[in-house]
Amino acid sequence: MESLGEVLKQWPGGRNMQADADRLYTELMAEPLVRQFRSRHPELDTREYRINLNRVYHYVKEQRACAECPGLDRCPNDFEGHYTMLECVDSGGGLKLIDRKAPCSKLIARQNEQTIKRKVRSFYVDEASLHRGYSADEIMNADPERMLAVGRTFSYIKQTKERGLQPKGLYLVGHFGTGKTFLMCYMLHELAKVGYSGVIVYMPEFVEDLKSMLDEPAKLRETVEIMKETDLLVFDDIGAENLNPWARDHVMGAILNYRMNRKPTFYTSNHDLDALERHFSFTNKDGDEAHKGQRLMDRIRPYVDKVWVNGENKRGLY
Incomplete structure (x- = not known):
């Protein structure tokens, strides 16, 4: 100068x-x-x-x-x-x-965005979707049919900001492409602004990758600990994974057993809770194990509020 x-x-x-x-x-x-x-x-x-x-x-x-x-x-x-x-x-x-x-305001905005990115992690979820710009008006007006789900998500964000972490998470269920993942990414983004850490996990790829982690115990342990300890954990597209007994009982079970009564867990799915229990009760290796499916659901069902996400398929718009 x-x-x-x-x-x-x-x-x-x-x-x-x-x-x-x-x-x-x-x-x-x-x-x-x-x-x-x-x-x-x-x-x-x-x-x-x-x-x-x-x-x-x-x-x-x-x-x-x-x-x-x-x-x-x-x-x-x-x-x-x-x-x-x-x-x-x-x-x-x-x-x-x-x-x-x-x-200046531009530097502050950049620093805030960097803080948010450090607070929120994703496993197998598109980073562009997670850290894109969000507009409350855009979310509200995108599809009138999903207004109830949007309102419930906004309400949850407001409650957490005012009262701290809630005892229950949300279970977003609906057809393909109705914006369930989008709403969860928005929630993580908004709550990261006030200091909450978050992780979102795309379940089909996560379960597949677990097989390779058997040869990397340190990586597996670190991944599980991250999911246990994060303030907000989202299992995205749960029920679409090709589940095996070890992933169900020793990974999912351990994570959910630790988090219940501690920190809220969230889910997006095309299956309602009863269908998800049937999914957990059957594996290609051991066949039908209803009691093990029920055991896992006992760590999910009481700790979520179910929210239907209606609307048109918007895949590709986000």
């Missing part, structure tokens, strides 16, 4: 520094931003502005740059995403004019 000394040298007869400084002082004091600041702080005398002319100059220059912002990646200010602010402080020996660097 151009220094005040360089600016002064560009004035006609710029080697006469005092005269140039006087002219620059007059110009800066006439700037609307400076006039507004002076009107808020009439207690500051002229001398304080003169000896801090460099601060005043950078204040005006960087505020102008922000008014015509070329984007965060092309920020012309000294420190990317920051601008100079002036303040009047009592130093004990009198009033002083000081400056400080303040983050």
Whole structure:
């Protein structure tokens, strides 16, 4: 950034520094931003502005740059995403004019988004879907038929923000493409803004990948611990996986057994709860095991509120 000394040298007869400084002082004091600041702080005398002319100059220059912002990646200010602010402080020996660097709204928005991305993790779910921009109006108006489900999701988010983690999660059930995953991603995104961590797991691919984790016990242990400990856990498209007894009893069972009465778990599915129990009760290896399906459902059914998601198939729109 151009220094005040360089600016002064560009004035006609710029080697006469005092005269140039006087002219620059007059110009800066006439700037609307400076006039507004002076009107808020009439207690500051002229001398304080003169000896801090460099601060005043950078204040005006960087505020102008922000008014015509070329984007965060092309920020012309000294420190990317920051601008100079002036303040009047009592130093004990009198009033002083000081400056400080303040983050701009674009930098704050980027930092918030990065925080959200760190808070929310996905396993086999499209990152673009998880971290895309969300609009409450867009969600509300996308399909009148799913308004009840949208309202229930919004209500859940509001309750969690006001009261903390809820004892129950949500079980979103509906036909293909009605936006169940989308609503859960929106929920994770919104609650990440207030500090809650979240994980969303696409069940068909997760169960398939579990087989390879048998040879990587450390990775399996880490994955299970993440799902146990995260504030909000979403099992996406549950019931569509090709389940085996080990995945059902030792992975899913362990995760859900740990989370019940601790942290809420959420589900999206094309199956209602009774159909899901039948799904859990049968595996290709051991056939029909109704008691084991019921055991897993005892860790799901009491800990969710079922929400029907109606509407048209919107696959490809999100």
